Amino acid sequence: MDAETTGKPTRGGGAKLVYETLRKEILELHLPPGMPLDETNLSERFGMSRSPIREALVRLSADGLVQMLSNRSTLVTPIDLTELPRYVEALDFIQRTTTRLAARNRTEEDLEELTRLAEAYDATCLEGRPRLMSRANKDFHMAIAEAGRNRYLSESYEKLLDEGRRILHMHYAQQTTKQDKYPLGREHFDIIDAIRRQDERAADQLAHAHTRLFHDRLVEFMRVNYIENFDAEGDGPVPMKTSDLV
Numbered sequence: 001m002d003a004e005t006t007g008k009p010t011r012g013g014g015a016k017l018v019y020e021t022l023r024k025e026i027l028e029l030h031l032p033p034g035m036p037l038d039e040t041n042l043s044e045r046f047g048m049s050r051s052p053i054r055e056a057l058v059r060l061s062a063d064g065l066v067q068m069l070s071n072r073s074t075l076v077t078p079i080d081l082t083e084l085p086r087y088v089e090a091l092d093f094i095q096r097t098t099t100r101l102a103a104r105n106r107t108e109e110d111l112e113e114l115t116r117l118a119e120a121y122d123a124t125c126l127e128g129r130p131r132l133m134s135r136a137n138k139d140f141h142m143a144i145a146e147a148g149r150n151r152y153l154s155e156s157y158e159k160l161l162d163e164g165r166r167i168l169h170m171h172y173a174q175q176t177t178k179q180d181k182y183p184l185g186r187e188h189f190d191i192i193d194a195i196r197r198q199d200e201r202a203a204d205q206l207a208h209a210h211t212r213l214f215h216d217r218l219v220e221f222m223r224v225n226y227i228e229n230f231d232a233e234g235d236g237p238v239p240m241k242t243s244d245l246v
Helices: 013-027 039-046 050-062 081-105 108-127 130-148 151-177 188-196 200-224
Strands: 066-068 074-076
Touching: 013 039, 013 050, 013 151, 039 050, 050 066, 081 130, 081 151, 081 188, 081 200, 108 130, 108 188, 130 151, 130 188, 151 200, 188 200
Parallel strands: none
Antiparallel strands: 066 074
């Protein structure tokens, strides 16, 4: 009998299940920044021993999503706003590079997939659901990286996009309350057009402008809001002070 028929995870699958579940909940802010993660409580929740729980937390720590402290306690990694300029700097560099490579190496199948994902992203914007919007945005940009055919850059880019999803989620949540249907504009189709034309310079410039739009809107959002009353269902912001934003 397999895991599907028994309802139990396969050998080694317990840690994978815990890892994937907690990772999703952290990225989508169901588990907010700074929240303690108690191994005993998690063992009870998943119906597992502490060994696979610990293994999952170690993997999440390697991803930068949790912090395992010296006193053996673990918490969801806080969002450090003072690091935002360095984050945007790294994102800009790798986003421009992957988009240039996509313009150089793309196939017709890549273009079809990019168009499909851009349309899917716009559809989530019209629904006004921040959790789905941040996920759809990541899917689109990862498709660009995959079209570039460099797995080393793709892996680094994915880590950056995941780290930024929690910040992006808060931005989306606020913008949807202001009836802004497209919080980051509709630039995805312009980027696709440059990739289609294999215009690497235009692709680079558009990727850079896209990063700056993200940065500028996020800075504006953080400077004018003291965020509270986070809704765990994904349609509200997370508590955070913004006085340290640079």
